[in-house]
Amino acid sequence: MPQISNKGIEMPASPIRKLTPFADQAKKDGKHIYHLNIGQPDIETPEIMLNALKGIDFKVWAYTASEGTASYRAKLAQYYNKLHYNITPTDILVTNGGSEAITIAMQSCLNPGEEIIIPEPFYANYNGFACSADIIVKPIMSYIENGFALPDIAAFEELITEKTKAIAICNPNNPTGYLYSRAELEALRDLCIKHDLYLFSDEAYREFCYDGKEFISPMHLEGLEEHVVVLDTVSKRYSACGARIGCLITKNKALYQTALKFAQARLSPSLEGQIAGEAAVDTPDSYFEAVSTEYTARRDTLVNGLNAIDGVFCPNPGGAFYVVARLPIDNSDRFCQWMLEDFSYENQTVMMAPATGFYSSENAGRNEVRMAYVLNQQDLKKALACIEEGLRVYPGTTRS
Incomplete structure (x- = not known):
């Protein structure tokens, strides 16, 4: 057999x-x-998003550009720039869900056998994505006793080898709900610059911060422009898990062009998902x-x-x-x-x-x-x- x-x-x-x-x-x-x-x-799900689907009126259900439609990427850039990301539509690659954004990032940034450091516990599918990309997850333990705060930077230093290419965080975190502070992210920034590492920032839960706490993205920190890869999705923000529309954002042009090749190989993200996602950006506060x-x-x-x-x-x-x-x-x-x-x-x-x-x-x-x-x-x-x-x-x- x-x-x-x-x-x-x-x-x-x-x-x-x-x-x-x-x-x-x-x-x-x-x-x-x-x-x-x-x-x-x-x-x-926001009514504005559902109405966009109900109002679809095309005669041919066609491919879109591999990087996503120009109108959706322009709308996304408006959304992120309201959050002070200072990006252009050409920094955005639309993906089939946040999952594809993560796999494309891993395949674009790491060679087989190279390593990515991730604080654990972490989103379980990171293990599966890493297996698909033939890369190695090096976990670094966070602890329930302090609410799963970011491990000490010295512990990260101990794990870094010549095979280390990236660090990944999910903020706010899945599965723990921990929200990383500015000080923690600044420490990660300095570490990534020191060792020339990518910093993957999974921001699927950006809108869900409580008790007046501030959300900080690595995109807000100076000096990381060539290092940061933001991974995002409409799934949680708009309660639209079935839409399967996400995106990868980077200001690193060489990385973007590499990621685009993987996107071209899978042809394009869904047209109807992008139509709904574009409308969703106008969801009221x-x-x-x-x-x-x-x-x-x-x-x-x-x-x-x-x-x-x-x-x-x-x-x-x-x-x-x-x-x-x-x-x-x-x-x-x-x-x-x-x-x-x-x-x-x-x-x-x-x-x-x-x-x-x-x-x-x-x-x-x-x-x-x-x-x-x-x-x-x-x-x-x-x-x-x-x-x-x-x-x-x-x-x-x-x-x-």
Whole structure:
């Protein structure tokens, strides 16, 4: 029988989706599942975006330019320049979702066998993207005790070798919700300049910053013009995960031209997604203000509810819509599967993502889970009741 490729064998399964068969069976068994495992918001997509789709009137569903339509890139430049990025449309490469932006960046900036340093826990699919690009992720541990703050720069220095080509951050962070400070980003800037490294900045959750905290992009810092690669998407900002439209932004012209070759190889991003994305730029500020208020309330409901459960610790995130919580359990993979397969409380249960899949370090995250507060507060309270009861009866609970 023909053999599977080594890369196919090494490709990690998604911790966000790998328990789906157990969730499907639980639903067939009649259980109601509260999905905290995936960042699929229930916030409505802006009406202006949906109306743009309804108003499409073309006779031929044609290719677009590989870098994206001129009108969409011009509109995006307006959006980013309101945020003081100081870019032009020619710095923007439109991609099929943020995922493609990340893979194109990795393929354009790193050779096979070269290394990228990423603070962990990190977005699980970075591992898969790195596997596809034949590059090596060098994880650097952040810790739940201080809310997953950026590790000390000296720890980064220890990991840098002649194979190191880039550092990647997600800000605000998925899965932890941590929001990096200006001081932390300035320290990373100095490090990248010193060692001539790229700095990948995944900014999918830019709009979701709480408690009056300031969002800082590496694009705001002087001296990084040739180093920064911003990776972005409409998925979370506009609650439009199915649109599959993202972008890569860089002022490094040699890098842009290289990335464009990968974009040309896949032909073009979707026309309808760009039409919707272009309209979305005109979404009023009131939409984001209401969304921020709602997510702040949801965050407070989930974090306070988790910390009220005996043996649970959950830091309060400054952004995004995720938390990583430490639970009194023996094994997060086993617990999350057990909650779907063997547990029910009032015919309900909760689907969570084991945090092990958000780490590269072996055995890390074994008593942690990631949850997305993308459900309304009433459902979050019901999910919390399920989690508390689940921890009470789970055979692998470790608290005394």
